[in-house]
Amino acid sequence: MVTIKDIAKLANVSHTTVSRALNGSPYIKEHTKQKILELASQLNYTPNVNAKSLAVQKSHTIGLFFTSITNGTSHSFFSDTIKGVNRTISEEYNLFVRAIDDLKSFETITPMRYDGIILMSQSDSDNSFIYHIREKNIPLVVLNRDIDDRSITNILSNDKEGSRQAVDCLIANGHRDIAIIEGKEGFRSTAQRKEGYLTALIDHSIPIKHEYSVKGRYDMESGSQAMEKLLALQSPPTAVFCSNDDMAIGAMNAIFAKGLNVPEDISVIGFDDIGISQYMTPRLSTVKRPVEKISILGAEKILALIADPNTAAEKMYENTEVMIRDSIKKLT
Numbered sequence: 391m392v393t394i395k396d397i398a399k400l401a402n403v404s405h406t407t408v409s410r411a412l413n414g415s416p417y418i419k420e421h422t423k424q425k426i427l428e429l430a431s432q433l434n435y436t437p438n439v440n441a442k443s444l445a446v447q448k449s450h451t452i453g454l455f456f457t458s459i460t461n462g463t464s465h466s467f468f469s470d471t472i473k474g475v476n477r478t479i480s481e482e483y484n485l486f487v488r489a490i491d492d493l494k495s496f497e498t499i500t501p502m503r504y505d506g507i508i509l510m511s512q513s514d515s516d517n518s519f520i521y522h523i524r525e526k527n528i529p530l531v532v533l534n535r536d537i538d539d540r541s542i543t544n545i546l547s548n549d550k551e552g553s554r555q556a557v558d559c560l561i562a563n564g565h566r567d568i569a570i571i572e573g574k575e576g577f578r579s580t581a582q583r584k585e586g587y588l589t590a591l592i593d594h595s596i597p598i599k600h601e602y603s604v605k606g607r608y609d610m611e612s613g614s615q616a617m618e619k620l621l622a623l624q625s626p627p628t629a630v631f632c633s634n635d636d637m638a639i640g641a642m643n644a645i646f647a648k649g650l651n652v653p654e655d656i657s658v659i660g661f662d663d664i665g666i667s668q669y670m671t672p673r674l675s676t677v678k679r680p681v682e683k684i685s686i687l688g689a690e691k692i693l694a695l696i697a698d699p700n701t702a703a704e705k706m707y708e709n710t711e712v713m714i715r716d717s718i719k720k721l722t
Contacts (some may be wrong), residue, residue, distance in 0.1 A: 392433045401426050412437070451484045452692060453504045455519070457512035459489040462574035462608045464636045466664035467681055471510050471533075474685025479693065490515075496522040504528055506692040510685075511535035512577045529695035533688045535578045536705075543691045544705045545684050549579050549661075552677040552710030553586025553631065554593075556659050559675070559712055560629045561594050564721030565657060569602035569627035571616040571637050577608075583633045583661060602627055606637045613640025621648055628656060628721065635660035635667050635676055642670070642717070653719035663713055672716035680708045 394412070398405040403422065411418045411426040412435075418426075429435075454475050456463055476485055483505070493499075499507075499522060506529035509516060513535070520537070523530045531543045560568050570587045573580035584603070591598055604619050606612035613632060620626055621644065632638035638660030642652050652658050652672055660667065663678035687706065694701045 392430075392435045397426060397429050397433065397435060400429055449503050449505055450482060451486050451504055452479055452689075452696075453499075453507040454485060454487045454510065455507060456487075456489050456510045457516055457577075458491045459487075461491065462512065462577060464608055464634060464662070464664070466635070466662065470681040471685045474682040475508060475689040478686050478689035490519050499523065499526065499528070501526055501528050506530070506696045508533065508685075508688045508692050511537070512579065514578065515576070527699075529692060529699060531688045531691045531695065533684050540705070541703050543695070543703045545687050545691070545708070546706075547679045547681075547684060547708050547710050549582040549679070549710070550586040550589070552679065552712070553583040553633075553661065554590045555586075555710070555712045556661065556677050557587050557590035557631050558594075559714065560631065560657060560659060560718065561590060561596070563629075563657070563718055565629040566596050567599075567602070567625065567627045567629070568596070569604065569620050569630045571604055571606045571613055571620075571630060571632045571641060573606060573608045573633040573637075575605060580633060587631055606633065608634050608636060610636050610640035610643070613637025614644040615640075617641035617644035621645070621650075626656070629718070630656060630658050632658065632660045635662045635664045635674060638674055638676065638717075639666070639670070642674075653717050657718040659718060667713075668715060675715045675717045676713050678711045678713050680710075684708050 394405045394408045398408045401408065407418060408426050411423040412430060454472065459468060472487060479485060496519065507523055509520065509530065509532045511532050511534055520532065531545065533545050536546055537544050557568060570584060572584055588598065601623055604616040606616045613636060617630065617640065620630065630641055632641055638658050642658055645652055645656055650656060658674065660674050660676040661679065663676045667674040667676050
């Protein structure tokens, strides 16, 4: 492989001069620059990206971190996040995806390894990771979870409002016995979605039945198990709000397994609007959360921060939207 030193030897100049010429420095005489560029072209010179990275102390790597990949993160949430970031960052950057709960320590999280980090935060337990990144002065954008630090760019959807709207929809269709299958314990989204559920019931003066709140783990299996518990109650609900679509799919399977139907016997609404939701039978009503759009915005913001670390931080909300399909029955 041809190196800068090879070109320098042939041009009878220093390798520093060659480097400056190849990088368009105005401090190199034009005829010298042209001579070096012609030699580089003739020799099919290709810059060594790793060497260049070391020289400018850049890794050309953006880190995309999740609280966890295997625990409480649905496949659609994971893929939509990566899709949004990957389609936005230029080919100049490599994308490194990792889960915080896989890290033995934060020693590898350094400015030499990451030009910037996007954190898809799902839990308050991420705060120590955020503190470490800030301490190392690595550009950071936090997605998905509302954080109090106004010096950090924060992009999220309003999960509480989306959940309230979902339960309002069930109430508008005549339902009063409404259950919730909650998300993974300890996740901020779990708490926000339950708050939205409770707010809707309180706003409509509907008594809160604690037996109608069943914990899940954001996966289909836990949705099915939670639905079985609700069906075993002496007075099962007529409608169920599931804190994500994966659990809603599991809940529907449990309903069918009991010889019941959706929505004739029990209405179901989910949260996220994953791709399969509108192709199920019946098509799943759900709350559309713009995960991919949030991720695109996050990638745009991290690129801006890398280019200019003094870019002002901001908090941005992307609206949720209730998608009414076939899984809700209007009670007469």
